[in-house]
Amino acid sequence: MKFALASSPFGRKMFKTPDLMRLVILCLLPGIFVQWYVFGWGNLIQIIIAGLFAVITEAVIVAIRKRPVLPTIRDNSALLTGVLLGISLPPYTPWWITAIGIVFAILVAKHLYGGLGQNLFNPAMVAYVLLLISFPVHMTSWAPPEALMQHSVTLADAWSMITTGFSIDGYSLHQIKIAVDGTTMATPLDTLKTDLGHGLTASESMTKPIFGTFAGYGTEWVSFAFLVGGLVLLKQKAIGWQIPVSFIGGLFLFALIGYLGDPDASASPLLHLFSGATMFAAFFILTDPVTASTTVRGRIIFGLLIALLTYVIRTWGGYPDAVAFAVILANMCVPLIDYYTQPVVYGSKKA
């Protein structure tokens, strides 16, 4: 009889890296599906482009570093980075922007730090921030949900938009962005911020067609789908509960305080939770085992810190969403958080 011995932690399920990464990608599928249903083919193409470039870049760098190429590719971590970036980008971002972002993510954010397991920052978020500060115009050109669009965008249109910048019929992204009522659309968070700046109250702004039942039109369901996928991930014990719970709870709390303080001039807690990257990030970005805090108390602090930064940057910052910046800033604090939250070794302290 053979007794298999394994080192700690003695989890009931032991994930190997490829299985874990595959599970995360599978749990992203509901979100990706709803995103496709609401916003069309754009992000699906982005995911394919980003995934492709991610795997190619990874292979090239690993070969340069004289490491085994195939096992590294098969661990799916580069593919996952690509998928995460593809989901985050505006749907009709030109392909070369996506390519620059993902090459930077794999080359600089991951391999220059020593490869998988050594990277200090979440590669997908580094790429997102790099692109956001480099190409602010493209990176804030969010298309409205398909149902609100004046021109419908087919798969061929989406492909043509991404590769050439124009749809099959020759519409530019700017024209595509025009909604049924003739106005160009931003994201719900952005719309609310702009309207508040123009002196409208929050409830006046929320009557615009871009808002849905309780958050952004369409985006609320995308967020919801990511929440479902995330819960599966949690159920499978692939991620711990601490980070998602503290992040979502923290953001809810901070938003509630702001909302109760001045309901006319602030986004409701529900809007904070179900728009932008909140749900997607809570389960799929923050929980990156490499760049997140590793101790139990540390993870709670990590989640709360990102929640606070996200709320502050969303409310008073200049960018439409804040999760990427918040994640990178919190990544920087992880060594410090881990240092101060080491669990006490049993017996070393008197009760």
Add this chain to the structure above:
Amino acid sequence: MSQLDDVSNDAQPSDNTKLAQTGLISSESKEIILQGLWKNNPGLVQLLGLCPLLAVSSTVINALGLAIATTAVLVLSNWIVSLVRNHVPKEIRIPIFVMIIASLVTCIELLMHAYTYDLYLSLGIFIPLIVTNCAIIGRAEAYASKNTPTLAALDGLMMGLGFSFVLLTLGAVREVLGSGTLFYGAQALFGNLFGDITVHVFTTESTFLFAVLPPGAFVVMGFLIAVKNIMDKKA
């Protein structure tokens, strides 16, 4: 910024008895040239003066303007410090060096204000800030205050050229990456001597802002240092 930290790792021009005097250049001068341009390059090895290096290297012409100004100050300050080195009380040498450097920088600033006004505007605060460039006080303290004027001036020139070389490379890489041009705005430095010599490497509607912004400077600088280390390893 710790100007004086580099003194320890700063290779003194040793009495290279092994290297015989060859031709026109003495072995000591040879060593100075090698140290300044490559082995002990202020930008790539000593990592001194990073602030202006990273801040103004967004275009080649800006970089060239600062490179010329810094090199001029470095040569003159090294030379003057070396001239007065035997008359300066040891206890107050640093304030005296700083005053010498500050006066030189003021001269350079006034000259640039008079002759290259556009460049003066685009470099802004970084011209007066040459005073605080650690590479300059570092060389004054580490080399010029201990050596003869001729050698000190040569050391200043070589360190200045080494610094300029890094500055220009950084400027070129960032300008090409960022906006796809080279030598944009040459009139600011040369007047109408050459006219518009902008080279369009490629044209794009959207600039790659990251390369133009400070984080891009840090990343490109990191790559330059890596390239130097690889070259040293292979040699």
